[in-house]
Amino acid sequence: MKFISSKVYLVLAFAFLVLAPANAQEIIKEVQTDTVKKTPISKNNRIKVDGVVAVVGDFVVLDSDIDLTYRELQAQNIPIKDVSRCELLGKLMEDKLYAHQAIQDSIIVSDAEVNETMSRQIDYFVEQIGSEEKMVAYFKKKTLESLKSELFDMIKNQKLTEQMQKKIIDEVTITPEEVRIFFSKFEGDDVPVFGAEMEVAQIVIKPEISEVEKQKVIDRLNEIKNDVLQNGASFYSKAVLYSEDPGSRSNGGYYKMTRKTSFVKEFKDTAFSLEEGEISDPVETEFGYHLIYVEKIRGRELDVRHILMMPKVSNEALQAAKIKAEKIRERIVNGEISFAEAARSESDEKETRNSGGLLMNPRTLETRFELTKLPPEIYSDVSDLKEGEVTQPILSDDPRSGKSYKLMTVTNRYDEHTADYALDYTKIKDLALKEKQIQEIAKWSAEKIKETYVKVSEEYQTCDFANDWVK
Template sequence: MRLKMTNMKFINSRNFLMLLLAICSISEIQAQEIIQDSVKKQEAPKSSYKRQKIDGVIATVGDYIVLDSDIDKNFLELAANGNSIENITRCQMLGKLLEERLYAHQALQDSIIVKDSEINSMMEEKIGIMLEQTRGTMDDLVKYYKKNSEEEFRTYFFEILKMNKLTSEMTNKIIDKVEITPEEVRTFFKGIKKEELPTFGDELEISQIVIRPQVTEAEKQKVKDKLNEFKRDIAAGSSFYSKAVLYSQDPGSKSNGGFMKVNRKTPLVKEFKDVAFSLDEGQISEPFETEFGF
């Protein structure tokens, strides 16, 4: 069996890394020269106003740009997802962003097509997930991404998703063309120092016999009767929230009073979505059964 490894004919990894280091070094040197030259020509006037850092373009790859704020946003996203950013420098993050844009740029050069309709569908799904996870509003998203309007945010988000899709398509195209033999894998593995090899915990291979108990019709009826009793109590003025907190066995919604925010793409069983989307606002359904219970 042959294994596949990412490679790129038009990029040498070592040269690319050296290029990134050179970019960071040159940028710093040029900045120092510009500052020194400006000081010689004219002394900056004193002002009581605080200096404000202006977001600007720090790199370009074809039609793609990297803003200074893009680096900050990537650090924030990594931290928000629980990843450590302690040992990641801004230059390394810039290298990652440049690499992504390089793949996307090459995808355009190779005439890889990504349909706008596909990106729009992906964008709506991701926006829905973000709003559900944060329980926020579209205005909250617009403010978080520092945009002036929903339209500006959607345009920005569309371009980001399209670039990511092009990057993914280009990466897959490269991988499909590159092959490596088992002998090359063994040679590479033997070249790794012992202290650099990853450590794995114990692994077991087991066999088991599982028998799921059958719930009798009598037990099912007891559950239905209890749920109907809850429904009558709520109709008489009891709190749905309190009933859910006290009696629900669903770990995902119990603590929130049974509240769930769903749309037709939310991954829930068909029986649940069919009933949920058939109800009027404020209406309580009859007890119904799914594979997870009533």
């Protein structure tokens, strides 16, 4: 299987649903048109809408989709100089193939899930471009609603694509022998090189919150619950107005979850104890207090909405947390206690406390971070630290967990190096597994292209596609 530039895979594909059922491949014969209003008919009596450059199953790709994809790349500050129209068309067609097959396999993506993603996407574009009006003009739409309509279809098809790809590779596994064979293929300069890495640990000190402030939040959440249950108020609207969870507030507090979803235990236990349509009492977690509403139960999957409120922290409590952090740092620097021991006994962060404060890389589920891929807020705090050195207390204001003070240290540094089978087995295994997954997807794509209705316009027939779209 040929591969196009990895930049292209960052793009979300626009999709427009059409009825085009068939099980054969053919090339669209170009029909000349002067205006969009004309709808010429090809020799097989199929209508070709002006601007359609490809059809995959029940989906079409418009020439304007490629233009729009270029603008999306630019909006995300991704270089487009070396990305060709053929590459983008090939990527868009791949996405349509996945989305088409996902529908055939009855994969479901809820509107609420799409709206949540769309809200985040619009917020990102507005931040990059400057305003909603500029964003609408940038994407050459007449109104925000028309842009949202196209974004909705695009995101829904993207999520169908993601779920279809996940289904394809979920069963792919790799054995130690396959890893060994994979690595043995590399010789000399071809052996992978892994970049410089570091391990980072932190101690988090949260300010004490008074019982009075906690009760204020509990009472307010109970008021909201009663308003919904007794007066028929909208939980969605209440979440939009009052929730302090930035990840779900704009979409009415919506999340889709299973037992494996990485939510805190208290939240999951409460959600799965509720009946459909039931609202919990206020639930305390490390992030604050939640009202949890189970909107829909789908077997082992829940559609939930929640409202998060955080008790207010006084300046006195915040100052006390800083002083506590300073004293802990002093003990570490003086050699009275190690950083790891202090993290286990003093840190208020559950996720890192038991590991001596070590941060987990969410991409690899290991403790090593590539320097070039460290989150910016962490990099700025630790980039100049010597191994074993401890920062002064750093004020952190997390939108989800509130204000706290943290101490950070670099526990280990690893220089850039050529892959070593014994030392880097996990990374090599990941590379080998990814190659096997790519091969599985390539095999699946080749099979599905043969049995799916595909058309490619004459002007794109000469493209060097990654897949065999043109026979």
